[in-house]
Amino acid sequence: MQAFATHYGYEPVGVWSAPGRVNLIGEHTDYNGGLVLPFAIDRRTWCAVGDRDDRVVRVSSTLTHETVQVSLDGLDPDQLSGWSAYVLGVIWALTAEGIDLTSRSGLDILLTSDVPLGAGLSSSAAIECATAIAINDLWHLDLPLQDLARICQRAENRAVGAPTGIMDQTASLLGKADHGVLLDCESFATELVPLRFADEGITVMVIDTHVSHAHATGGYADRRASCEKAAAALGVTSLRALTRADLERAEQALDDETFRRVRHIVTENDRVAHTAAALLDSGPRSIGALLVASHVSMRDDFEISVPELDLAVDTAIAGGAIGARMTGGGFGGAAIALVPAGHYDIIERAVLAAFAATGSTTPTIFSVTPSPGARRERALTVPSMTEH
Numbered sequence: 093m094q095a096f097a098t099h100y101g102y103e104p105v106g107v108w109s110a111p112g113r114v115n116l117i118g119e120h121t122d123y124n125g126g127l128v129l130p131f132a133i134d135r136r137t138w139c140a141v142g143d144r145d146d147r148v149v150r151v152s153s154t155l156t157h158e159t160v161q162v163s164l165d166g167l168d169p170d171q172l173s174g175w176s177a178y179v180l181g182v183i184w185a186l187t188a189e190g191i192d193l194t195s196r197s198g199l200d201i202l203l204t205s206d207v208p209l210g211a212g213l214s215s216s217a218a219i220e221c222a223t224a225i226a227i228n229d230l231w232h233l234d235l236p237l238q239d240l241a242r243i244c245q246r247a248e249n250r251a252v253g254a255p256t257g258i259m260d261q262t263a264s265l266l267g268k269a270d271h272g273v274l275l276d277c278e279s280f281a282t283e284l285v286p287l288r289f290a291d292e293g294i295t296v297m298v299i300d301t302h303v304s305h306a307h308a309t310g311g312y313a314d315r316r317a318s319c320e321k322a323a324a325a326l327g328v329t330s331l332r333a334l335t336r337a338d339l340e341r342a343e344q345a346l347d348d349e350t351f352r353r354v355r356h357i358v359t360e361n362d363r364v365a366h367t368a369a370a371l372l373d374s375g376p377r378s379i380g381a382l383l384v385a386s387h388v389s390m391r392d393d394f395e396i397s398v399p400e401l402d403l404a405v406d407t408a409i410a411g412g413a414i415g416a417r418m419t420g421g422g423f424g425g426a427a428i429a430l431v432p433a434g435h436y437d438i439i440e441r442a443v444l445a446a447f448a449a450t451g452s453t454t455p456t457i458f459s460v461t462p463s464p465g466a467r468r469e470r471a472l473t474v475p476s477m478t479e480h
């Protein structure tokens with residue numbers, strides 16, 4: 093990466109990358125021990141690293157034009173802040189997992205990315221996982237990808253302070269071209285599910301509404317609290333333990349709002365399982381109704397959608413999309429639509445017109461492709477770089 097040499101004045105020893113992700117289905121199920129089905133996308137964060145002979149770590153991003161410098165001695169998650177906490181938090185989390193870094197020398201790190209920040213495509217997991225895969229490789233830690241996912245999640249939870257699940261990091265690290273990553277957030281078992289979008293002439297359209305509500309963090313915490321309260325009231329350790337057969341009992345035991353939160357989680361787990369099975373049995377054209385049902389459940393039962401997301405989904409469906417739903421934590425962010433060949437331009441124009449007609453901020457619309465997970469980038473190998 094030329095930018096590394098320009099910034100630090102010498103060549104990096106390697107370049108690694110990790111993708112952002114889109115969640116195909118399974119929203120707010122992760123922290124309830126449930127099922128999610130995300131896929132890695134063709135938007136990535138690249139991490140170029142140079143070796144130092146002292147204990148200093150310098151980290152810089154082409155997006156922030158800022159260089160942050162720390163020492164490997166006494167990395168403290170409470171002292172980390174801002175964007176560099178995503179990177180340095182990973183190094184701290186390694187030590188928190190018992191990896192001994194006392195004999196390691198420092199690093200210079202430069203990050204660059206084409207994952208849009210804060211659009212619900214998990215630029216945060218991309219930056220963490222690019223860092224983790226680079227260090228795992230460079231320092232020969234040989235940690236399995238699932239361990240790296242947990243370490244990145246720990247960095248985000250503790251050093252950044254975002255109470256997120258493990259879905260994003262799992263998708264970024266384990267993703268595979270043309271596949272979704274079915275993740276069971278109770279057992280942490282993963283299974284690659286063929287998506288076959290390209291074979292079936294389907295494009296995944298992302299509609300970023302640019303809506304970002306100030307209460308998003310509070311809303312997320314509030315939904316988590318409702319789920320925990322409901323699980324306790326129903327005598328289960330997590331809502332994963334419930335099936336549709338338990339809903340009648342739940343309705344009697346809980347107030348209406350809490351019951352609807354539970355119904356979303358229970359039915360969403362069911363929809364994820366059915367989506368994975370339908371993809372395997374019948375292909376992606378058979379999952380449209382499940383995606384729409386997921387959106388309706390988030391809109392009416394979990395109440396995390398916003399009018400702009402509903403408009404994006406409704407307009408995409410009216411324009412011929414196979415299925416569509418809001419994706420991510422909610423209260424704004426993006427929707428996805430599975431768009432058959434020949435409908436992309438029509439739907440794009442229809443969504444732009446619908447947003448203009450309602451006076452909403454113009455959304456950004458682009459397509460994503462299910463892509464490989466984190467990896468060492470040979471294509472970007474600089475001439476002086478030697479292979480391990």
Ligand code: ADP
Binds near residue numbers: 208
């Ligand atoms: P999302 O993960 O949906 O993109 P988050 O709020 O979780 O949104 O993470 C976005 C934050 O991650 C940014 O505000 C920034 O602090 C950090 N970040 C992600 N990628 C980069 C990057 N390439 N350079 C600097 N900071 C980044």
Ligand code: MG
Binds near residue numbers: 214216
């Ligand atoms: Mg994020």
